[in-house]
Amino acid sequence: MSYVKGLKCRECGREYPKEPVHVCEFCFGPLEVSYDYDELKNVVSRELIENREHNIWRYRELLPIDKAPSLGFHVGFTPLLKANNLARTLGVREIYIKNDSVCYPTLSFKDRVVAVALSKAKEFGFKTVGCASTGNLANAVSALSSIGKLESYIFIPRDLEQAKIIGTSVYGTNLIGIQGNYDDVNRLCSEVAGRFGWGFVNINLRPYYAEGSKTFGFEIMEQLGWRVPKHIIIPMASGSLLTKIWKSIKEFERLRLVDTTETKIYGAQPKGCSPITTALKNGWEIFKPVKPSTIAKSLSIGNPADGFYAMNVIKESGGFCEDATDEEIIEGMKLLAEAEGIFTETAGGVTMAATKKLISQGVIPRDESIVVSITGNGLKTQEPLVDKVAKPHVIQASLEEFEELHSRIKS
Amino acid sequence: MPSVRIPTPLRRLTRDQDEVSVSAKSIGELIQELEKQFPGVKERLCDEHGNVRRFINLYVNNEDIRFLKGMETEINENDVVSIVPAIAGGNGNGNSL
Numbered sequence: 001m002s003y004v005k006g007l008k009c010r011e012c013g014r015e016y017p018k019e020p021v022h023v024c025e026f027c028f029g030p031l032e033v034s035y036d037y038d039e040l041k042n043v044v045s046r047e048l049i050e051n052r053e054h055n056i057w058r059y060r061e062l063l064p065i066d067k068a069p070s071l072g073f074h075v076g077f078t079p080l081l082k083a084n085n086l087a088r089t090l091g092v093r094e095i096y097i098k099n100d101s102v103c104y105p106t107l108s109f110k111d112r113v114v115a116v117a118l119s120k121a122k123e124f125g126f127k128t129v130g131c132a133s134t135g136n137l138a139n140a141v142s143a144l145s146s147i148g149k150l151e152s153y154i155f156i157p158r159d160l161e162q163a164k165i166i167g168t169s170v171y172g173t174n175l176i177g178i179q180g181n182y183d184d185v186n187r188l189c190s191e192v193a194g195r196f197g198w199g200f201v202n203i204n205l206r207p208y209y210a211e212g213s214k215t216f217g218f219e220i221m222e223q224l225g226w227r228v229p230k231h232i233i234i235p236m237a238s239g240s241l242l243t244k245i246w247k248s249i250k251e252f253e254r255l256r257l258v259d260t261t262e263t264k265i266y267g268a269q270p271k272g273c274s275p276i277t278t279a280l281k282n283g284w285e286i287f288k289p290v291k292p293s294t295i296a297k298s299l300s301i302g303n304p305a306d307g308f309y310a311m312n313v314i315k316e317s318g319g320f321c322e323d324a325t326d327e328e329i330i331e332g333m334k335l336l337a338e339a340e341g342i343f344t345e346t347a348g349g350v351t352m353a354a355t356k357k358l359i360s361q362g363v364i365p366r367d368e369s370i371v372v373s374i375t376g377n378g379l380k381t382q383e384p385l386v387d388k389v390a391k392p393h394v395i396q397a398s399l400e401e402f403e404e405l406h407s408r409i410k411s
Numbered sequence: 412m413p414s415v416r417i418p419t420p421l422r423r424l425t426r427d428q429d430e431v432s433v434s435a436k437s438i439g440e441l442i443q444e445l446e447k448q449f450p451g452v453k454e455r456l457c458d459e460h461g462n463v464r465r466f467i468n469l470y471v472n473n474e475d476i477r478f479l480k481g482m483e484t485e486i487n488e489n490d491v492v493s494i495v496p497a498i499a500g501g502n503g504n505g506n507s508l
Binding site: 011023025030286289303305 | 475
């Protein structure tokens, strides 16, 4: 049973049937999945969800699939931990980490969106899928398409870091390195999707794919005991995750799974790629595209597709935004690692740094519940830390040398 | 006359021409003029309030008119105006959050 009505243009409202399309052919606005909420109200309950397995499909009625899910049965339901050490360090009462740095199978929140996109791809009858990416998305598409027995083609700029290439090609995909930048890669993928009739998760499957991000928000609310936090801080690249977490809250409120309370949404960007935060801080109605220069490569989108909508959500919710320099990003990564034992990627460093600033500025009050969204794993982005963390103390295998070293360390 | 580059999805309206010449001194005039020559173009480019649609980018010599003077942006004889739909998901956000 499906509660998906179809696709709808976010700009002009034109409606489309459930097909692998992502752009309104009239006004070029993005298409979004719409649901029959009246019907959903009669079906979805806390009990229904609680009695299901701990993965993203426990919320299946609110995901854009028509048949039973076909893959991703271990994806999602990552820990939401009460971060007491961090609370002490930051001087706040109640702070939580939603930790997708341990999402299964490829250690980022991209596993959620790709599991939904590929389940949908199988419904549509695609035998071959693909994406344009530089990291987390490539890893997730490669791994999950192997699980789903789909052939895959993953397009990346040819000069990517070794770790990202190996973390994609190990699953046996067809990895294509393009001589060009991300824009070139994406443009080519649009053409390939049209010519070959393949399903590209972030192009023609994008409306379905993006819905997967809602599970990040659903889980936060369920794990808080069916409550909404007062403040959520979210990293922004295209701005899609932020808008979908907002949508998840609105849907749970509408279905009366949580009480209506006011949640403020905060966006975080690296200073070297901050079109959205710059626009918000200056009170601009539109953002100015930028050329990214930051160590947070997974947030390096100079012309964010959902930037306008992300700005609207932040304003509507009464939240705000903050950005972080490269130095602050690394400090943010270390802060989370030392306080809570979580090694997040550079994007997580951005989110931590922004959280710290918003608290110390008094924008986020110290006595209300705060959730920090951690979306990826630090093992994938080690390069910027090489000279920023302590090197090992090298000694001979001798007790005397260690005693001498120990007294030096303690002094 | 300034020339206007037409993207593939709008060429049905311009009788398959990928570049057309239009006599106009501003972007506002240019859109009116395009509509006269190719009826139906305006509603594809502008919303009901007459503003350029959010997912349509108009460039005068590679400068986005949003950062010039919008509809009032002046155009000279040899300028090239490009109409570029910002296709969501296809504009460099392959790795997006």
